[in-house]
Amino acid sequence: MATKTARPRRRQRPLGLAKKRTVRKHKQADPSGPTDEEFAALKTFKSARVLDAEGNEHEFSTDDDVLVVPSGKDPNTAHLLPDTENWVAKIRKIARRSDGEVWAKVEWYWSPQHVASIVKSFDLPSYAAYELFPDIDFQNYIPVESIVDTVKVIQYDDCDLEPPFIGPTTFFCRHVFRPKIKHVTPFSSKEVCSICQQPYNPDAAQRSPELLTMHFCPRETCQAAWHRQCLSTHPITKRPTCTDRKLSLLCSIPSVFLKSSVSPSASTSTSSPSLLSLLSKSEPAPPQSQPGTRKRRRLSEADALSLFGDLPPDLIQLASQPIVKPTFKPSGVGEEAPKRRKGKGKAPKEPRNVIHNVAGNITTVLKARVLINDVVRGITILPRDWRKKIGWDDDAIPSIIVDDDENDQCPPLLCPTCGEHI
Numbered sequence: 001m002a003t004k005t006a007r008p009r010r011r012q013r014p015l016g017l018a019k020k021r022t023v024r025k026h027k028q029a030d031p032s033g034p035t036d037e038e039f040a041a042l043k044t045f046k047s048a049r050v051l052d053a054e055g056n057e058h059e060f061s062t063d064d065d066v067l068v069v070p071s072g073k074d075p076n077t078a079h080l081l082p083d084t085e086n087w088v089a090k091i092r093k094i095a096r097r098s099d100g101e102v103w104a105k106v107e108w109y110w111s112p113q114h115v116a117s118i119v120k121s122f123d124l125p126s127y128a129a130y131e132l133f134p135d136i137d138f139q140n141y142i143p144v145e146s147i148v149d150t151v152k153v154i155q156y157d158d159c160d161l162e163p164p165f166i167g168p169t170t171f172f173c174r175h176v177f178r179p180k181i182k183h184v185t186p187f188s189s190k191e192v193c194s195i196c197q198q199p200y201n202p203d204a205a206q207r208s209p210e211l212l213t214m215h216f217c218p219r220e221t222c223q224a225a226w227h228r229q230c231l232s233t234h235p236i237t238k239r240p241t242c243t244d245r246k247l248s249l250l251c252s253i254p255s256v257f258l259k260s261s262v263s264p265s266a267s268t269s270t271s272s273p274s275l276l277s278l279l280s281k282s283e284p285a286p287p288q289s290q291p292g293t294r295k296r297r298r299l300s301e302a303d304a305l306s307l308f309g310d311l312p313p314d315l316i317q318l319a320s321q322p323i324v325k326p327t328f329k330p331s332g333v334g335e336e337a338p339k340r341r342k343g344k345g346k347a348p349k350e351p352r353n354v355i356h357n358v359a360g361n362i363t364t365v366l367k368a369r370v371l372i373n374d375v376v377r378g379i380t381i382l383p384r385d386w387r388k389k390i391g392w393d394d395d396a397i398p399s400i401i402v403d404d405d406e407n408d409q410c411p412p413l414l415c416p417t418c419g420e421h422i
């Protein structure tokens with residue numbers, strides 16, 4: 001059931017409504033708004049339909065994330081502001097007073113600036129302009145006429161293996177904020193790089209990708225990310241490895257994706273030994289070794305390519321990239337600006353070839369690795385629409401790297417936890 005009111009947020013105010021209100025966020029309840037007791041006694045609705053100045057109807061529902069006119073801003077021009085200059089809230093309940101006034105009970109999202117004003121130790125430069133911090137302790141009431149528009153807010157876990165695309169003007173959150181105890185809690189226990197203890201800041205990485213790109217290790221023992229700068233100075237980088245970098249990367253698949261393909265005899269305690277074992281040929285160990293031992297032969301990229309048979313080279317190229325954020329445009333594709341998602345805010349200025357994607361290329365790269373694994377192991381044949389199947393359609397191309405220059409320039413970084421290529 002929806003309730004209907006008029007929304008004076010466009011160029012003129014509908015007749016019959018009181019002067020537009022702004023919202024007193026967090027500080028004190030709007031004196032003209034309902035108390036908890038009054039609101040609890042009101043008739044509630046799942047949604048509210050409101051009219052803008054042009055007579056267009058907009059519907060806001062419970063659980064919608066919405067932009068709200070902030071204190072001190074002109075409510076009639078708030079929709080022209082960048083999204084980051086409006087406030088953001090989640091509607092929890094909608095109720096109507098007997099006089100027709102419609103109020104929404106909302107939870108607030110705090111901006112990094114608001115959090116920094118409360119928590120003195122909060123390191124503002126570590127967080128992105130479009131990052132938000134849901135306040136799980138506090139709710140209050142706003143008139144629905146103060147709602148500017150609905151907006152998308154994505155919950156993002158730094159260790160999620162299949163995160164959605166999060167562009168430069170998409171709100172996202174990866175922490176909750178409890179202002180009463182001045183505490184910011186990340187969704188993920190591995191939110192920060194364990195070497196420098198700093199989180200990933202997509203805005204800063206956009207400006208300095210050569211230092212602040214983060215490399216993610218998807219193996220079960222790790223599933224965390226480290227800054228390229230931190231990895232390049234870590235002692236682990238001096239350790240020799242026995243596998244080809246691209247092959248090692250291609251075979252790094254968390255076993256959660258391999259349920260249908262891991263043989264009963266294969267170990268499930270580490271990431272994808274099955275595909276690497278399948279592709280690596282063993283040969284007798286040198287004479288000085290213990291009798292009967294064998295060692296894994298270092299498999300060159302050319303050897304691996306021959307084993308992959310007729311698989312498309314670009315699928316193999318995609319699967320053998322490091323899992324990184326941000327990502328990079330393919331060579332020769334990058335003259336135009338990356339596709340923008342919905343949102344009115346200005347995107348940060350981008351150096352050429354870097355894509356502002358909060359989640360990086362993990363989703364598409366892991367899907368490519370799983371597909372190759374399944375084809376090589378005979379579980380499936382390569383579908384004709386394999387690009388679509390792994391999410392590598394036109395929209396997604398800017399969100400992943402298929403750039404051998406970048407790949408080749410990337411130092412041979414190793415995971416500080418498991419010692420494998422990342």
Ligand SMILES: [Zn+2]
Binds near residue numbers: 197198230
């Ligand atoms: Zn670091």
Ligand SMILES: [Zn+2]
Binds near residue numbers: 217221415
């Ligand atoms: Zn690792």
